[in-house]
Amino acid sequence: MQEKTRAPRNRTISLSNEEIPELxxxxxxxxxxxxxxxxxxxxxxxxxxxxxxxxxxxxxxxxxxxxxxxxxxxxxxxxxxxxxxxxxxxxxxxxxxxxxxxxxxxxxxxxxxxxxxxxxxxxxxxxxxxxxxxxxxxxxxxxxxxxxxxxxxxxxxxxxxxxxxxxxxFDLEAVKIRRRVIAPYKQGGEPKDWKETESGNFRDTCPSxxxxxxxxxxxxxxxxxxxxxxxxxxxxxxxxxxxxxxxxxxxxxxxxxxxxxxxxxxxxxxxxxxxxxxxxxxxxxxxxxxxxSDTSIQGYSDGVFWERNTNNLIKATNAKNRP
The missing domain is CATH 3.40.50.150 (Vaccinia Virus protein VP39)
Structure with missing residues (x-):
């Protein structure tokens, strides 16, 4: 098999001739x-x-x-x-x-x-x-x-x-989506159905x-x-x-x-x-x-699925939760 030449930043997984026999x-x-x-x-x-x-x-x-x-x-x-x-x-x-x-x-x-x-x-x-x-x-x-x-x-x-x-x-709790709250609503001075964090305001919503x-x-x-x-x-x-x-x-x-x-x-x-x-x-x-060695899944962290384009917030959450 002829190996493909890729740009340095290209992270596409490919097979090398050396690893083919083992795989x-x-x-x-x-x-x-x-x-x-x-x-x-x-x-x-x-x-x-x-x-x-x-x-x-x-x-x-x-x-x-x-x-x-x-x-x-x-x-x-x-x-x-x-x-x-x-x-x-x-x-x-x-x-x-x-x-x-x-x-x-x-x-x-x-x-x-x-x-x-x-x-x-x-x-x-x-x-x-x-x-x-x-x-x-x-x-x-x-x-x-x-x-x-x-x-x-x-x-x-x-x-x-x-x-x-x-x-x-069917496990509903396992597939909730964490969405940013644009217009946070409070009841009695406390967030209603959302959480206030250092990274922003979020609500865990049921999936549709x-x-x-x-x-x-x-x-x-x-x-x-x-x-x-x-x-x-x-x-x-x-x-x-x-x-x-x-x-x-x-x-x-x-x-x-x-x-x-x-x-x-x-x-x-x-x-x-x-x-x-x-x-x-x-x-x-x-x-x-x-x-x-890597069990990460892009867009899934902290037990919830995140909206698209929230990688920086996920990284910040992971860093905060890291012991």
Whole structure:
């Protein structure tokens, strides 16, 4: 593999020729996965086609499944091409694997699946055949190209579904957002529903299904890779904290460069991911190794999610709380 030359300030994670043999050795082949031997898939990256790996994984082993499948767009995933197709053909594509993935979810588990405006209706149709949909999250994707004859695509969706709508886990307190209070209101001389700090006035608010605090990874962020559709760690941290407990199993059948596994590790969960492309799978393993010494998640600190562009305030809070 030819190493890329990058600018000194570019923090994009890449693979060196020296580390490839070790990272490749950490990957699991589908033949090595044994449904009766959890150590064969627990906290592992399975380098395989999804349909090869699924029959080897036990049913109902995952507490949380996060899926970022190919959208109905023509994309080059490091030499593996996915071509846009008709709506009917994309429905058939989802039907070829989604029901099998749902079998891996525990009866009390939750599932999130990502999409854009073009494929979100197909995702809804696929999900509601297997699970109960509880919500559709829309998050602001501020990065993207403009268009002369159309609106710039600045949003993506995440469908939230469960097997049992009467019994599933959701931790509201774990995903509150800390927002700056512009017009502080006091009652009896005391702040009402907000806190006065040296760094400013803040209120911890309940999360809605519209998220405007996410930054898409780019070259100056230490989580960035060359994967063309990499999801932000902060985005997945919300899903994992809301819908899993420490020690739970998080499964991603389209792992890409490893965001779901990495965030699961940083937040004290177990993980399992399937990724067809060997280079992306190795990137996931490198990021997992880096998480041994750095568990930080951009935009998440002090047990809350912060608004976008509040890094200096987060640093000040961390410095104040440091022993």
């Amino acid at each position: 490749k050795g950490r990957l699991v082949s589908p033949d090595a996965v044994n449904a009766t031997a959890p150590e064969s898939f627990l906290n592992r990256t399975i380098n395989a086609d999804l349909m090869e790996a699924l029959p080897r994984l036990p049913d109902e082993f995952a507490d949380l499944i996060i899926i970022d499948p190919p959208y109905n767009l023509t994309r080059n995933f490091n030499g593996l091409h996915f071509n846009a197709r008709s709506e009917e053909a994309y429905d058939e594509y989802l039907a070829s694997w989604f029901p099998q993935v749902c079998k891996k979810l525990k009866p009390t588990g939750s599932l999130y699946i990502c999409g854009d405006w073009k494929c979100t209706s197909a995702l809804q149709r696929a999900v509601q055949k297997e699970l109960t949909i509880l919500n559709r999250i829309t998050w602001q994707r501020e990065k993207g190209r403009g268009a002369k004859s159309n609106w710039k695509n600045g949003m993506e969706d995440i469908w939230f579904a469960v097997k049992n709508p009467d019994y599933y886990y 299904n519209f998220w405007d605090d996410i930054s898409v990874p780019f070259w100056s962020m230490p989580e960035n890779t060359d994967h063309p559709t990499q999801k932000p760690e902060k985005l997945y941290a919300k899903l994992i904290l809301a819908s899993s407990r420490p020690g739970d199993m998080v499964f991603d059948p389209f792992l890409g460069s490893g965001t779901a596994s990495v965030v699961a590790k940083k937040l004290g969960r177990h993980w399992c991911g399937v990724e067809l492309n060997e280079e992306y799978a190795m990137l996931a393993e490198k990021r997992l190794a880096l998480a041994d």
